[in-house]
Amino acid sequence: MGTVQLAVSKLVTNAYKYAPGPCLLDLEVSESAVQISVWDTDPALPAACPADPGRAGQHNLEIIMAVCQSFEVRREPVGKRVRAAIVPADDPGGDPAGRLL
Template sequence: MEFQGDTGGRTGPGSRLIRAGYALDGREGCISRARHHALAFLERAVTDHCLVVSVRARDLTQIVVSELVTNALKYAPGPVLMELGITVERVEVTVWDSAPLVPVVRAADPGRIGQHGLEIVEAVSEHLSVRQEPVGKRVTARITLPDPLA
């Protein structure tokens, strides 16, 4: 399931130009499909709104989507929803799942095997937040569109 919306031509720095949501079923290939949705969403932002989306932003968005969706599928029963939003400055990736437990970014530990997902997301994102909902939680990461040194 997918929803898409346009925000009626608002183009201020903080105004979302478009947003899209996807229900992810958890079946084989789900994480790959989530990344594909994210790339198609960014391409739509480029073609429909003439935004500049750097290669870096595309790559980081795929990493963030992979990590957040993987965590949701691994630790939460039931459905997972992914919402993407974009402004002229950043892309926002939000993943909702039904697990009430709020994840915590663990300290860096090169000897630890696994459980680096949120650590990675925090490192590559401009902002990371976790918000409890009446059912489950939402994890949101924001990624800057232009290259920081450009």
């Protein structure tokens, strides 16, 4: 649950921070994964910044890509949609089940 909350927070924060208009959040929960979808009005596709240990901030996309089983971004007729899937953890240590390495 914590990983899902983190991913939702990062995706919605990015939409709020960089898109000029509203955003929509959609969550779908199945037995195998939680699908997160965030739509916003900015057509610019996000890109991860080059690695820089001295950089403060702008790590949201890197975090999302590290904790999600799948991640995709696509342009919509208005704006863009970001989708990510998180597989629930199997153990108390929080290792994601079925994560693609």
